[in-house]
Structure formats: C-alpha cells, structure tokens
Amino acid sequence: MKTVVNIPAVNSNSKFSSMKGSHVAMRVPDFEASKKWFTEKLDFRVIHEWPFGDLKLAYLAPATDDNFWVELLAGGTPDKQPDYSDLNESLHQAGYHHFCINVNSVDETLAELRKREVTIVGEPFDIEIIGRRLAFFADPWGNLIELAQVL
Known part of the structure; x- marks a missing residue:
C-alpha cells in the first residue's frame, strides 16, 4: 500500500516566511582534497572560496542546482569524524x-x-x-x- 504524504500549506503569514534552504556546512580535514573529491566524483562546481581566520572555506554547488550549496570548512586540526x-x-x-x-x-x-x-x-x-x-x-x-x- 502506497502512502501519500500530505504537506501542510505554505504559511505566507509567518514572520519567518523569507526563510529558504541555502547550504549545509561540512568540516573537512583537507580543503584541496575535499574540493577535488566533490568536483571530480560528484561534478560539483566551486562557486566561491575565501579565508576566515585560520580556516579556508568554499561554496560548492551541484552541476545544475544554484539553490543548494555545500560549504567546506577546513584548516586547523578538526576532531575525528564518527565511523x-x-x-x-x-x-x-x-x-x-x-x-x-x-x-x-x-x-x-x-x-x-x-x-x-x-x-x-x-x-x-x-x-x-x-x-x-x-x-x-x-x-x-x-x-x-x-x-x-x-x-
């Protein structure tokens, strides 16, 4: 039996009606290797790169999507990722x-x-x-x- 998900109507009267998804940030241990992995393995595009303190950051986007980005955060010594x-x-x-x-x-x-x-x-x-x-x-x-x- 297939269930249909009923999505509530859009609430245009909300004080937060301007909120829309933008990006997700990932803390990565190797900036260049992470950029290379996303661009070579997933065909993502590098939108912008910039420094922030001792960190390097970049926005990457899927091949045909300008509405969702992945932000890479690299530098320093990040904690180990769970398995x-x-x-x-x-x-x-x-x-x-x-x-x-x-x-x-x-x-x-x-x-x-x-x-x-x-x-x-x-x-x-x-x-x-x-x-x-x-x-x-x-x-x-x-x-x-x-x-x-x-x-």
Whole structure:
C-alpha cells in the first residue's frame, strides 16, 4: 500500500516566511582534497572560496542546482569524524548525520558513483510511507550523503 504524504500549506503569514534552504556546512580535514573529491566524483562546481581566520572555506554547488550549496570548512586540526560505515549503527550518533540530494534515479546514480570509486554505504531501499527510494554514500572522511528518488 502506497502512502501519500500530505504537506501542510505554505504559511505566507509567518514572520519567518523569507526563510529558504541555502547550504549545509561540512568540516573537512583537507580543503584541496575535499574540493577535488566533490568536483571530480560528484561534478560539483566551486562557486566561491575565501579565508576566515585560520580556516579556508568554499561554496560548492551541484552541476545544475544554484539553490543548494555545500560549504567546506577546513584548516586547523578538526576532531575525528564518527565511523559511519554501517548505516544502521550511524543512526545512534547524536548531532549532524547527513544531507540529501534528490535524483531522478537512485540506482543509475549509484552505478555512476561506483564507477567513480565512491564509497557506497549499504544498499538502496524504499520507504513506501514517504514514497522515496533512498541510498547513502560517503566522502573519503566518512561524511554521509543521501540520495532520494520519488517513487
């Protein structure tokens, strides 16, 4: 049985009606290697780079999306990333877990990621109640990224 998710109507009267998604920031241990991974493995574009104190920062965007960016934060000595090699175990950690990218086909996207030797975390799965096919992959430092396809 397929469940349809009922999304509440937009609240244009909200005092926060100007809020819209923008970006997610990721603390990475190697600025240049992270930029290279996103641009070579995911075809992201480097939008802007700048220094902030002893840090290096950059905005990166997917190949055809100017509305969602990933911000890389690098420099100094960041703490070790939790081990997210097992998706089920990763769900027990507190705090940031992943960000999600919508795709037309999870399976086709995973096939291309495998060709590009990207680490896939678990197998794709369907969640009928939200009408999505999902899969997860990780950057070289264990940061999780979710793929979502509307069923």
